[in-house]
Amino acid sequence: MKMKKVLAPVLGLSLLFPSMASAADNAPAVKTPAADLRAGLDHLLSEHFALSVIEMEKRYEGAQDADAAKKALDQNAADMKPAIASIYGADAAQQFNDIFAPHNDYTDDYVKAVKAKDMDAKKEAEMKIDRFAKDFGMFLGKATGGKLPEDAAVKAVQAHEDDVQKAFDSYAAGDYKQSNQAFRDGFHRMFDISKALSTAIVSQSPDKFENSKADTAAADLRSTLNSLTSEHFALAAMSMQKGVDGAKDYDFVNWAEDQHTADFTAAIKGIYGAEGASQFEKVWQGDHINAQGDLVSATLEKDENAMNEAKDRLTSQFATDFGNFLAAATENNLPTKDAMGAVKMHEDQVIQTFEQYVNDDYDMSYQTFREGFKFTFGIGETLGGAIVKQMPDKFAGQGMPDMPKTGMGGSEASTDTLVWVSIGALAAAGLSLILRKRLSRQQ
Amino acid sequence: MKNGSTILLIAATCMMLGIFTHFNMDKRNETIANANPSLVKETEKQNQKENKTAKESQKLSEFKVLDNKLRKAVEIIKKEHMEAGIIPAKLMIPKINVKANIERVGVLENGQMGVPSNIENTGWFEPGTKPGAQGNAVIDGHVDSKTGPAVFFDLKDLKPGDEILLSDQKGKTITFIVKKLKSYPNDKAPLKEIFGPASTRNLNLITCTGVFNHTKGTHEERLVVYTELKEKTAHSPKKQQNAKRPISPDHVSVEGTFVSWHAVRDKDIVGYRVYKGKKNKPFKHVASISAYERKTYTDQEAEKYSYYVTSITKQGMESKPSSIIHPEKQP
Structure with missing residues (x-):
């Protein structure tokens, strides 16, 4: 089907993509080499x-799928290596891998230590994590030739590690609201880091990216949609597992899901107004979020009919209602x-991830999770493009050509300066921008 | 959930059967009967009698309990509640010299509570609570006939503290103490207070009172005598513990079409009741959500109403309402 091609996630093993747009095409586009880089990092x-x-969390609970989750986490790290190689070459990729891959073990060690009250x-685990943040920040600073300053990079990585730790610590302490808030904040921060990093990489070697920019309004939109759809997928998978476990x-997690719905609704409002947002919310909740909950309940009740109904x-x-909504909203x-x-396709992936989990087929469940998660980035691209x-x-x-040099140096606010301001604000201060704000900026 | 309409109860207990308000409950969860575990069980029995499939009657149970241990506990408690009551055969009210037989009455086709077949007898509302069990048992009787007074003619003379005696076929007798007397206009009776769930063991007597309205063919008002079981033994600590109210749910919020809240972390909780209200109107029970379900009630017009949620234990105890959420007042 043609569909699959259109939505096939662009994130192969390379983060460098040939441009589809001709050089003369100045129309704003979500699909540029720079925006693709950013989406890949997203x-x-x-x-x-x-x-x-x-x-x-799984490790802490001694859950049966903890090892499968770790495997998926390690696979994610392994996927980063060729991505780095596509930009900085094999040596740098190896160096990256040597720093990055082991840090997934440090967090694992941290959990074990907390659990054992050791x-x-x-x-020791905290120290290793801290060391990692410094090493990795320095690596990023060097790799980007200082376009992402070492200081800012270290701070960004540290902020990320703090998010992870906060989400876990509050989970272990039974403060689930704070844990889920930290999950949401930490998840969003990754998109901020991705923006800063991709912008730095692009400004480091503009030619490689055919002079496209990672921080155009269109690229921002795509990234926002990436964030919204992928967070939804992750929360849906988590919620359904927790539900069937009686966690x-x-x-x-459902609270986080509802907060996410509010964010998504606000984003739609920013683009299509209050009425469109209200329509969106009704469709999104009724036979979607609610139906997920019903599928979980029916599974617990072992009620086949109710499961099939959900x-x-x-x-x-x-799929019909939301498909119609999106087509109508984007005027086809x-x-x-x-x-x-x-x-x-997305719903099939959500259901499959859940069912494989229920059937104790954990490796498959995480594999489907990874596919389903990745698929949402294709949705972000396609919907953003529309x-x-x-x-x-x-x-x-920002899709326009740069202004001609008609003065003699009086104008200093070049695009590069703006990029620097952006990186400084995002990475150094560790600001976690709320999606609502992002969207309003795009208006 | 099917929109089966359960027409329910209220008493027209006069010789001239009057038009009395009945409630047409659209959803299973809206019936006040469902709020009472013993009532639910009785309703199930009735459905089976009416050859409904087991599946359908099962649906009427308010909360599903998945945990085997907890389910057994709930069943034992329900059984205890059932066994605690008697099937009343005779009624005696020494103060006003009443000695009457008790018939079993149900719900008439028009939704009214049935009445005894003659003016000497009284009628126990059989689909409801058994006298002596936790909840509100109800007995009605006529006040008069076209020609003169009937069994409950002097009911209005009762005072708080007076005794009501009920005995079953075998002669087992239990005593209730009058708590208060209240008259209500025909259509204004607080059904929930009279028939609904309660944490105490009550018996409520109903008859007509007020002026007879010849046009409508009924008395203008209904008299309800509220009584409570006279406990022979002082409250045992165990019983008191059983009767402890659970904590109210918190974090009640409205997001779009969702009314959500957080679970009460108490292993005895079997589910939650959602109540919906609007300005100057009483809140109404609109949904029952089992403990393991997503704590969400969906309402397409959620932002136009106010809500509160309660938690329910396996003993059938309901918490105090959560704080009321007014989505229309949210920023």
């Missing part, structure tokens, strides 16, 4: 964060059939 970094927290082991924090609501009713820039197909095509004016400006 994906790998946010997946790393989600799997880290999941793995730590303060010395905990301290104490089931309601709190699955049908997800893959048929919701995202055609109904494609939209429905993508939503159905929106930008629908309202090019809203996303214009």
